[in-house]
Amino acid sequence: MVPLLSLENLTVRFSGAERPAVDGISLHIGAGEVLGVVGESGSGKSLTSLAILRLLPPEASLSGSIRFAGDDLLALPERAMRAHRGRSISMIFQEPMTALNPSMTIGAQVAEAVRVHHPKLSRAEVRERVLQALDEVALPDPARRHSDYPHQFSGGQRQRILIAMAVVNKPRLLIADEPTTALDVTVQAQILRLLRTLREEHGLAMLFISHDLAVTAQTADRVAVMQRGHIVETGAAAQIFRAPQHQYTQTLLAAVPTMTTDRARPLATLS
Numbered sequence: 001m002v003p004l005l006s007l008e009n010l011t012v013r014f015s016g017a018e019r020p021a022v023d024g025i026s027l028h029i030g031a032g033e034v035l036g037v038v039g040e041s042g043s044g045k046s047l048t049s050l051a052i053l054r055l056l057p058p059e060a061s062l063s064g065s066i067r068f069a070g071d072d073l074l075a076l077p078e079r080a081m082r083a084h085r086g087r088s089i090s091m092i093f094q095e096p097m098t099a100l101n102p103s104m105t106i107g108a109q110v111a112e113a114v115r116v117h118h119p120k121l122s123r124a125e126v127r128e129r130v131l132q133a134l135d136e137v138a139l140p141d142p143a144r145r146h147s148d149y150p151h152q153f154s155g156g157q158r159q160r161i162l163i164a165m166a167v168v169n170k171p172r173l174l175i176a177d178e179p180t181t182a183l184d185v186t187v188q189a190q191i192l193r194l195l196r197t198l199r200e201e202h203g204l205a206m207l208f209i210s211h212d213l214a215v216t217a218q219t220a221d222r223v224a225v226m227q228r229g230h231i232v233e234t235g236a237a238a239q240i241f242r243a244p245q246h247q248y249t250q251t252l253l254a255a256v257p258t259m260t261t262d263r264a265r266p267l268a269t270l271s
């Protein structure tokens with residue numbers, strides 16, 4: 001079967017840097033599959049996700065290949081790329097607090113995400129999609145609260161609003177870059193449950209990026225471990241969590257104690 005997304009020998013380099021920030025990585029994601037990418041700060045996770053959307057900073061040079069649903073993304077004209085971005089591939093960025101516009105109501109922001117890709121929809125149709133998306137991410141009372149501003153919501157609710165924006169156009173692939181890092185542990189667990197539900201209900205494939213191997217192992221089917229721009233280990237999530245082969249993966253597991261890193265408990269009970 002042809003994967004939904006495949007990266008071959010992807011390399012991102014900044015001029016003047018000693019070594020590439022992403023150094024020839026290859027990975028693939030099947031339709032409806034969740035691939036977790038873990039690695040310490042600076043290992044190249046965010047650059048990999050930005051490369052997929054062709055949103056790298058201009059000073060970065062990119063080589064290798066990125067194929068998505070039959071398209072060679074690096075060869076597409078910018079116009080065709082814009083049609084993918086936010087529609088068939090969407091992304092939740094690492095900084096949930098800065099990703100929303102503070103001076104626009106949240107309903108207007110989700111509506112804008114719809115209108116960019118569906119300019120012909122009527123106001124009523126857009127509104128219906130917005131309310132449905134806000135309802136789907138379990139934002140309380142969407143019919144009343146869609147006209148509130150971002151500062152009127154909690155951190156967890158703001159993350160739900162960003163997820164609503166990301167899924168409102170029913171993408172095939174969602175890139176989630178550290179979607180829960182800024183949240184406390186209870187809210188983090190709620191957001192992870194929400195992502196799992198969306199995945200089950202829509203067959204959404206996901207690239208789930210985190211520095212926390214325990215959180216990733218709960219969420220992903222397979223996990224790729226990145227270190228200094230390389231993938232050092234890939235495998236089924238449960239297998240990597242229980243029996244990490246690479247020394248770096250073992251270090252990652254030992255490194256960050258979170259409420260969910262009790263490895264004595266079976267993985268299935270971690271959530």
Ligand SMILES: Nc1ncnc2c1ncn2[C@@H]1O[C@H](COP(=O)(O)OP(=O)(O)OP(=O)(O)O)[C@@H](O)[C@H]1O
Binds near residue numbers: 047057211
């Ligand atoms: N604009 C830039 N110019 C030069 N180097 C950069 C630039 N952006 C990123 N880098 C370097 O590329 C490497 C990978 O960065 P990246 O943001 O992908 O890391 P990351 O794995 O997402 O880390 P974190 O977990 O902290 O988010 C880092 O060493 C970083 O310093």
Ligand SMILES: [Mg+2]
Binds near residue numbers: 045046047094177
């Ligand atoms: Mg990052």
